[in-house]
Amino acid sequence: MPTNLLTLLPEIILTVTGVLVMLAEPMIAPGKSRKPLGWLAILGTLASGLAAFYQLQLVNASGPISGFYATIQVDAFSVFFHLLISSIVLVTLLASLDYFEGPVSHAGEYFALACFGATGMMFMTCSVELLMVFIGLEISSISTYILAGFRKGQATASESSLKYFLLGSFATAFFLYGIALCFGATGSTSIGAIAASLGTTATPALALLAIAMVVIGLGFKVSAAPFHVWTPDVYQGAPAPVVGMMSTAPKAAAFAVLLRFLFNAAPMYRNHWIVLIEILAVLSMTIGNLGALMQRDVKRLLAYSSIAHAGYLLVAFTSIQQDAVAAACFYTAAYAAMNVGAFLVITQLSGYDEQARTIDDFTGMALKRPGLSALLGFFLLSLIGIPFTGGFFGKFYAFSGAIHNGHVVLAIIGLANSGVACFYYLRLLAALYARPVREDATLLSPRKLAIPAGIAIAASAVATLALGIMPNHVLNLVQRATPETLPAFSVAPAVSTLPPAAPTEMTR
Amino acid sequence: MQTALFIIFGLLAVLGALNLLFQRHPINSALSLIVVMMSLAVLYWSLGAEFLAAAQVIVYSGAIMVLFVFVIMLLNAGEEERTHGSQIAYIAGIPGAAAIFCLLTFVFLSEKKQLGTTQLGGYLTSAVSNITEISHTLFTSLLLPFEVTSILILVAILGAVVLARKEL
Numbered sequence: 253m254p255t256n257l258l259t260l261l262p263e264i265i266l267t268v269t270g271v272l273v274m275l276a277e278p279m280i281a282p283g284k285s286r287k288p289l290g291w292l293a294i295l296g297t298l299a300s301g302l303a304a305f306y307q308l309q310l311v312n313a314s315g316p317i318s319g320f321y322a323t324i325q326v327d328a329f330s331v332f333f334h335l336l337i338s339s340i341v342l343v344t345l346l347a348s349l350d351y352f353e354g355p356v357s358h359a360g361e362y363f364a365l366a367c368f369g370a371t372g373m374m375f376m377t378c379s380v381e382l383l384m385v386f387i388g389l390e391i392s393s394i395s396t397y398i399l400a401g402f403r404k405g406q407a408t409a410s411e412s413s414l415k416y417f418l419l420g421s422f423a424t425a426f427f428l429y430g431i432a433l434c435f436g437a438t439g440s441t442s443i444g445a446i447a448a449s450l451g452t453t454a455t456p457a458l459a460l461l462a463i464a465m466v467v468i469g470l471g472f473k474v475s476a477a478p479f480h481v482w483t484p485d486v487y488q489g490a491p492a493p494v495v496g497m498m499s500t501a502p503k504a505a506a507f508a509v510l511l512r513f514l515f516n517a518a519p520m521y522r523n524h525w526i527v528l529i530e531i532l533a534v535l536s537m538t539i540g541n542l543g544a545l546m547q548r549d550v551k552r553l554l555a556y557s558s559i560a561h562a563g564y565l566l567v568a569f570t571s572i573q574q575d576a577v578a579a580a581c582f583y584t585a586a587y588a589a590m591n592v593g594a595f596l597v598i599t600q601l602s603g604y605d606e607q608a609r610t611i612d613d614f615t616g617m618a619l620k621r622p623g624l625s626a627l628l629g630f631f632l633l634s635l636i637g638i639p640f641t642g643g644f645f646g647k648f649y650a651f652s653g654a655i656h657n658g659h660v661v662l663a664i665i666g667l668a669n670s671g672v673a674c675f676y677y678l679r680l681l682a683a684l685y686a687r688p689v690r691e692d693a694t695l696l697s698p699r700k701l702a703i704p705a706g707i708a709i710a711a712s713a714v715a716t717l718a719l720g721i722m723p724n725h726v727l728n729l730v731q732r733a734t735p736e737t738l739p740a741f742s743v744a745p746a747v748s749t750l751p752p753a754a755p756t757e758m759t760r
Numbered sequence: 761m762q763t764a765l766f767i768i769f770g771l772l773a774v775l776g777a778l779n780l781l782f783q784r785h786p787i788n789s790a791l792s793l794i795v796v797m798m799s800l801a802v803l804y805w806s807l808g809a810e811f812l813a814a815a816q817v818i819v820y821s822g823a824i825m826v827l828f829v830f831v832i833m834l835l836n837a838g839e840e841e842r843t844h845g846s847q848i849a850y851i852a853g854i855p856g857a858a859a860i861f862c863l864l865t866f867v868f869l870s871e872k873k874q875l876g877t878t879q880l881g882g883y884l885t886s887a888v889s890n891i892t893e894i895s896h897t898l899f900t901s902l903l904l905p906f907e908v909t910s911i912l913i914l915v916a917i918l919g920a921v922v923l924a925r926k927e928l
Contacts, residue, residue: 267911274918320904361922368915375908383905391912398919436875454874457867 259319259326259378261307262300262334263371269296270367277360286359290349293363297342297370304334322442323381329733330378332581333508337377337501339715340588341370344497346708347596351493351604362402366497369395373505380516382431382441385509389427389473392505393420396498400490403604412489419472419482427469433462446517463518463525467532470513473506476566477535480559484543487555492602495551496595499558500588507565507584511577514569529569530662536563537669544676548610550598553676554591557635560673561587564650567666571653574734579649581730586634586642586719593712594631597624600701600709611683618685624701625684627713632677634716637670642719649727762880765806773799784839786832794825808882811891 257264273289273296280286308331310317316327345366352359372391379385397420401413435441437459438449453459472479487495514525540560547553565587568579601617601624602608608617618625634641637648647670651663719726776795783789797820805813868875898906 271914321901323901323904358922358925361918365915365918365922368911368918371911372915381902381905383902384908387905387908387912391908391915394912394915394919398915398922401923455871458871458875461863461867 255317256319258307258310259317259324261303262338263374263378265300265303266296266338266367266371266374269293269299270364270371272296273360273364273367277364280360285353286363287349287353289360289363290345293367294342294345294349296367297338297345300370300374301335301338301342304331304338307331307334318380322444323384324378325380326378327733328729329508329512329577329581332729332733333377333504333584334374336504336585336588337370337373339711340497340501340504340592341366343592343596343708343711344493346704346711347496347599348491348493349704350702351491351599351705362399365395365399369399369497370501373501376505377508380443380512382434382443382446382513386424386428386431388505389509390424392502393424393473396494396502399494400486400498402494403489403491406489408485408489409491410489412486415482416486416490423469423472423479425469426465426472430462430465430467430469433458433465437462443512443517447519450518451520459518460521460524463514463521464528466513467510467525467528470506470510471532474503474510474562474565475559476532476562477539477559480536480539480562483559484547484552484555487558488549488551491604492551492595492599492606495554496592496599499555499595500591503558503562504584504588507580511569511580515573515577519573526570529566530659533563533566533570533662534665536560536566537666538563541669541672541676545672547676548612550609550611550614550680553611553680554594554598557673557677558591560669561591561635563669564647564666567654567659567662568650570657570659570662571650572657574731575649575653575656577734578727578730579653581733582719582723582727583646583650585726585730586646586716589642589712589715589719590631590634593709593716594628594635596705596709596712597628597631600624600705601628611680614680615683615686616688617683624709627709629681629684630713631716632681634720636674636677640717640720642716642723644720645723646719762806762878765880766803769799769802769806773803784842786837786840787829790825790828790832793828794821797821797825806880807878809890811894 269292273293276289276292277286280288307317307326308328311326311328311331316325318325345363348359348362348366352362369392372388372393372395375388376385376392379388397413397417400416401409403409431441434446437453437455438446440446440449450459468479472482475483487499490498514522514529518525537560540556540558540563544553544556544560547556565580565583568583569576571579601614601621608614630641634643637643637646647666651666654660654663654666773796776792776799780789780792780796783792797816801813801816801821804810804816
């Protein structure tokens, strides 16, 4: 197979799947179930995941593969994010199969947009050319803007879509301006060339401004405070399975770009951008957690919690170079597993019309839906960071990395915030198991859990649990990803200070 | 010459953009946007990017803006209503915009010596054709972004279909 084709195999498969779904859509009579299209999209996502896995074997054998005039670089780092994104989209599609079933279903476009969105996110993670990153970012953003407004009946859906679109475009402008200034300072938009000429650039102030602009643009996309204002409104109005996807997959891709840009293109400005990252991390953790304390709506609560988690993730960036990438990647995976899981359970509990919205609506849910409530409880515990869940090791690596590099105050602020976070997660958890049970006609006859959605929720739960009791597999992959992201540092002894998860050895 | 052109059309672009914001009728805003686009085209041309200038005129002024104006006329959109809903836009927005403007001005002025000056026609000499350079870049080092833009457009079309169709 030609190298160029090989480097883009997962993206090509997903694009073709999206096009096929669109072509097959008009062939299904109006009023008929759109499920076959969903299965086609699921098959395509699965195939792209396998293609990413195949790429991993090649990367293992012969090192990073570069293609298309060095705009694309396939390495362990990009493969890790490809696998993560394809699993998130796969699980979301499985859970959405029955969500959009109705008399007049337009789910065909939904499945196609999910595939295209995933393509954009994958392009973001494997590009080493900022223009290509920008196009990937736009593909992923536009798909998610549309997906956010998919429940057209609701007023909140239109609000959600429009707000996301306006603020997202605003953020994209910052990112693009950053790229332009970067070109002005270094004469290139390729990450490798930027890294080579940034050290000797005659215009350091311009370069700093460029880095700040790129960080601001990506800060919007990962909803780090103070660029978070859109998050609660958008999450409240968007369909629950879409929120599960868009609070994890585009964020993972944006974090991947941020990691590549900061650690690969701009390592010589580390002392400068680390201050910026610290400010963002402290603000995100504090505003996110304090905001969540005041929420009664469960989706808004989880939106604020996702802002706080972006803050924890940014703490990982302050570790020493070798650890930062590994810790951040691990946190992304753990956060994706538990957050997607939580939103999928909420999808099942509240349904398409979202009869159960506030914490009061969820009171006593455990008596009616014991299994789902227990799983939601498990995901909430993981979001708190209880041991034996993925959330624990995510936070552990992020904070221990920061402490090893001397950012003790930052880690203390993070830990204090985790304490605050316990309160609102546990309040929701306690409500699930509390009395009085809401006697509501619609809630008394719960919908049956469909098998695909059940598989999706179970997969998220297993992933959260697996990351919590044997994190070493994923940690090994992300630690291998580090040298490729840090070519400038591969000469330095890549001794990692991340402890390789002692509990695994003990449980064996 | 270069400086004079830049000052005239740069100012025109900024004034057009401000007018776009302050006008209350959509048609006036759309027409102001055309002024911005045309001024930008002149700036590109003065920097030696004739191809980009021509593309700017054809694509933005010729195609996109005409469509804008058509849509506004078809919808018969009237004067917008002021809601006074968002105080925070004034409290945070105006100082924020001013701060970004000052920061950019400061950086460009402090790097003035290194950035140097340019004359009319930019850095390209007559030996190098602008179009050759652009097409060479577009079909070698930037081939993939150029091709993948088609997916972006496809997603945009799909989005328009989803947003425009009847109730779910």
